[in-house]
Amino acid sequence: EVQLLESGGGLVQPGGSLRLSCAASGFTFSSYAMSWVRQAPGKGLEWVSSISGNGGTTYHADSVKGRFTISRDNSKNTLYLQMNSLRAEDTAVYYCAKRITATGTKYFDCWGQGTLVIVSS
Amino acid sequence: QTVVTQEPSFSVSPGGTVTLTCGLSSGSVSTSYYPSWYQQTPGQAPRTLIYSTNTRSSGVPDRFSGSILGNKAALTITGAQADDESDYYCVLYMTTGISVFGGGTKLTVL
Numbered sequence: 001e002v003q004l005l006e007s008g009g010g011l012v013q014p015g016g017s018l019r020l021s022c023a024a025s026g027f028t029f030s031s032y033a034m035s036w037v038r039q040a041p042g043k044g045l046e047w048v049s050s051i052s053g054n055g056g057t058t059y060h061a062d063s064v065k066g067r068f069t070i071s072r073d074n075s076k077n078t079l080y081l082q083m084n085s086l087r088a089e090d091t092a093v094y095y096c097a098k099r100i101t102a103t104g105t106k107y108f109d110c111w112g113q114g115t116l117v118i119v120s121s
Numbered sequence: 122q123t124v125v126t127q128e129p130s131f132s133v134s135p136g137g138t139v140t141l142t143c144g145l146s147s148g149s150v151s152t153s154y155y156p157s158w159y160q161q162t163p164g165q166a167p168r169t170l171i172y173s174t175n176t177r178s179s180g181v182p183d184r185f186s187g188s189i190l191g192n193k194a195a196l197t198i199t200g201a202q203a204d205d206e207s208d209y210y211c212v213l214y215m216t217t218g219i220s221v222f223g224g225g226t227k228l229t230v231l
Binding site: 035037044045046047050057059061062095100104105106107108109110111112113114 | 122155157159161166167168169172173176178208210212214217218219220221222223224225
C-alpha cells in the first residue's frame, strides 16, 4: 500500500524558513516523480513544485520560484520542500503527491494527509 | 498566465446527473492537456477520480466519467449520491512541465 507521510509543518515568522519532508513507502520511490501541492485556508488547491524520479529535473510555480526548492533523497525514500523567505500568503496545508508522468498520461496518483504551515508574527 | 476555469458551485438532486467543466482562459482544452479530476471533502486530502481525460482511478465508481465537451474537459456524475457532495478540482498539464489547478467546484447534493 502506498503511503505518503508529511512532516515539518508549524508556525514560522514572516521571512523565516522551514523544511517539509514526505516519507514514502509502498512503491519504488526513485521510479516516480513527486510533487508538492498546497491549499490555503478556505481556498482551492495550488500546485507548488514537482521533481523527476532521479531528481535531475525540477519545476516550481511562479509564486514560489526563487524561494522554495524541491529535492529528494532516494536512498531515504523522502521528498523535501525547503521554504525560505516565507510570507503570510504561504500559509497553507502542504500535500505531498506521487506523480505519474508516463507517456500518454500525467496526473497526481496518491496523496499524503498534509502538513500545516502557518506564517505569522 | 494560464488560468483554468471551473464553475464555483453546482447543485444536483439525489439520483440526478451533473456535468462539471474545466476550461482555459485562453484556448481550448484537449486531451493533450491530460485533464485529471480530484475530489476533496472538508479536512481531507484530495482523492484522484479521473486521469488522462476519461480513465477512472482504481476504486472509483463508474457513475463518475470524464470527457471532452466542446472546448472543455468535463466530469459527469450520473446518479448522484449524498456522499458525492464535495469540492471537485480539475488539473491541466502544460508542456512546460507545470500543472495548473482550476479553482474548484463546490457540489451540493440536495
